[in-house]
Amino acid sequence: MDGESVTTYNGFLKRRWNISLWAGFAIVVLSLISYIPVFALLPITRDVPWVNYLLFVLGGVLLAIGLKRAYREPDRYRGKISGPILSVLSLLIAGFFVLGILVLTKQLPASSGAPHVGQPAPQFTLANIDGKQIALADLLKGHQGVILIFYRGYW
Amino acid sequence: MRGFEKHLNEFHQHGIEVAAISVDSPQESNHLCQSRGYTYPFLSDPNAEVIRRYGILHPKAGENGRDIARPAEFFVDSAGVIRWVNLTDDLRIRARPEAALDVILRQIGG
Numbered sequence: 001m002d003g004e005s006v007t008t009y010n011g012f013l014k015r016r017w018n019i020s021l022w023a024g025f026a027i028v029v030l031s032l033i034s035y036i037p038v039f040a041l042l043p044i045t046r047d048v049p050w051v052n053y054l055l056f057v058l059g060g061v062l063l064a065i066g067l068k069r070a071y072r073e074p075d076r077y078r079g080k081i082s083g084p085i086l087s088v089l090s091l092l093i094a095g096f097f098v099l100g101i102l103v104l105t106k107q108l109p110a111s112s113g114a115p116h117v118g119q120p121a122p123q124f125t126l127a128n129i130d131g132k133q134i135a136l137a138d139l140l141k142g143h144q145g146v147i148l149i150f151y152r153g154y155w
Numbered sequence: 156m157r158g159f160e161k162h163l164n165e166f167h168q169h170g171i172e173v174a175a176i177s178v179d180s181p182q183e184s185n186h187l188c189q190s191r192g193y194t195y196p197f198l199s200d201p202n203a204e205v206i207r208r209y210g211i212l213h214p215k216a217g218e219n220g221r222d223i224a225r226p227a228e229f230f231v232d233s234a235g236v237i238r239w240v241n242l243t244d245d246l247r248i249r250a251r252p253e254a255a256l257d258v259i260l261r262q263i264g265g
Contacts, residue, residue, distance in 0.1 A: 040247060041157075043251065046247065046248070047247070047248055101247070105245050105246040105247045106244055106245050106246070108213065108225045108226075108243070108244060108245070108246065109211075109212070109213055109214070109225055111210050111211045111212075111225060111227065111242050112210070113210030114209060114210035114211050114227065114240060114242060115209065115210065115229070115237050115240070116237065116240065117237055117238060117239065117240055118236065118237065118238075119236070119237050120235055120236055120237070121229065121231040121235050121236065121237050122205070122208040122209055123235075124198075124200075124204075124205040124208065126176065126198035126199055126200050126205060127181050127198065127199045128181065128184075128196050128197060128198055128199070129181050129182075129184045129185035129188055129196075129197050129199075130181070130185075131181050134174075134196060134198055136231065136235065137235075139172050139174050139196065140172070140231065140233055140235065142170075143170050143171060143172045143233065144169065144170035144171055144232065144233055144263060145170075145171055145172070145230055145231055145232040145233055145238065145259070145263065146171065146172040146173070146174055146230070146231050147159070147166070147171060147172070147173050147174070147228060147229070147230050147255065147259070148174055148175075148176060148209075148228065148229045148230075148231065149156060149159060149173065149174065149175045149176070149228050150175075150176050150177065150206060150209065150211055150224040150225070150226065150227045150228070150229075151156060151175060151176075151177045151224065151226055152177065152213070152216070152217070152223050152224060152225070152226060152246075153177035153178045153179040153183070153217065153223055153224070154177075154179060154183060154187055
């Protein structure tokens, strides 16, 4: 009884989950989110994030395989809808990453007014984390010198 | 900054102090030092006056268009003279402590 709908149901089940689409997308996401906590901390992958670029390529290859399956063998594989969506998202993610690396982090002023080697260092007195006033001279006291690290702040 | 903390002993062994400066308040810097384990001095320049004096202001680059410092490192010798300047052209790329120490030691002949 109701044999036809059972066949249809089985037929639907036979269409396999298109794993390479999702694996490709997962690798692309992983590449984006891993840069700051992992690869930016390692000297060999910080300046040129080649591991992340390789992950994007790998993700792209898997997505391409998944798309091919979804469209060439639609009877066997799913992904005609999810495939293009995941692919477009992946392209946006990779594009954002490359833009960030090549352009956004380089938007720094030239700072041509910064003192040069051989010039006296501008004096200062600033509060430390305990609120105590510390002058440049205090930092130099008993030392050969001091490295001043200016940073953007954790606003 | 993490790297400088890691190599802090080497700097101290060569008589070199390390200090960080930003527009963050002492409270914010205190929080940062606690959470990241930084032990060298962190100084607060809330109005970016010193940052301006060092010519490294990044106007309106902070939260709510606040003026902040662009990343930069200076080495000041015991006579108060600048002996090494590192102005990165990329936010991601900061001075490596080992390389900085090498250059500085060569500069001061230590």
